Amino acid sequence: MRLGESGDADLINKLQRRDPDGLTAAYDRYGPMVYSLFLRMTQDQSTAEDLVQELFLRVWNRSRDFNAEKGTLGVWILSVARNMGLDFVRSARARFKTRMQPLDKTDDLYLSYKPKEPELLIDSARLVREAFANLTADQKRVLELAYFEGFSQSEIAAQLNAPLGTVKSWMRAALERLRTAVRPGETR
């Protein structure tokens, strides 16, 4: 699964030509990962399936916004998927009035993602998973609460009954280890 290389460029071209093959390929490439994410976040199979459908219809309807030369679909799809999942688990009664909250402000950023090198999303995902397995229990917990539940660091501190400074330190250390795994040799 190439990130931003010919694989996604091909998909984007097909989507922009309104060729359903493009959507089929996008679904086959990213659908299982997105479904797993929705299922983890919502804990409900039918909700996860509905969100998958909604997300890929969104891909279909927004295909004109992608740029085959500089854009990649995977990062955008997974970022929007997380936003949709968080939107679902977070907002309760507000959803009676508006369907979707505005996308995260980083939406445009992800649409213009330009890989510096032929990175592989699947590789990156594998590296993140491996690095995650080596984190401490506290580091894992804070990442999960932030990523899957959308909690702020203050909320995580309250949830874990831990000082905010400690939570921030766990979070920083965890992200540092994931970053090092994905981009070895880069130190900040």
Added chain:
Amino acid sequence: MTHSDMDEFYELYALGVLESEAAAQIDEHVADGCAYCLEHLQDAALLTSSMAALAEPRKPDRNVRKRLLDSVGRPQRSHNLWFAVAALSAACFALAVYSFWAAGAVRSLRNQIGAVEDERNELRSAVEILSQPGTRTVQFGVAENVPHGRAFVTPRGGIVFVGSQLPGIAADRAFELWLIPKQGAPRPAGVFRPNERGNFVNVAQRSVNVSDLQALAVSVEPLQGSPAPTTTPILIVPLA
């Protein structure tokens, strides 16, 4: 704040957990077209997107793919063998007509049987729920010309929602029942349409902690239902 100060913020920003003051500074840089911030944010986006892989890998049901492709129109493949196709089509035409007729008859019968079975299963579920000890009955609406009926809620999570006089609804829409918890998002509890006399029954066998529910609600949704309400509810039945 310098870029080296911001270095440890980019992933926090992409995760959405960075404090607003620091996030605002990054926003400013991005708005000014800061190449350094853009590059680091894109790297952070890759990292946080990859975190989706932390969810246990599961495969969606095949129907999800089918439903999606149906909704945008399946790919129509073109090829250059029109003559061969035409000849083959002609040869198969009579067989196809017959098969179509036979298949249609069988499909119709199957649909009827399926509908009866669905109805039977729904009634069986309703009876099971209604016969459970501790079933709570909540009446809603009293006047004849407004939506009225009863909700039967069991401690073990089954809900039978029955009534009449819901407003008219377009052919491509359905009513969806929602469980409104005291905290958290509404959860779908089944899609239904009233019969020709305006009566409706919806049976939801959901594992729900009834004591956590504060209300039931009904909204108008697409036929296949929605994961979350898309319209203002037309009916709210408080349970508290």
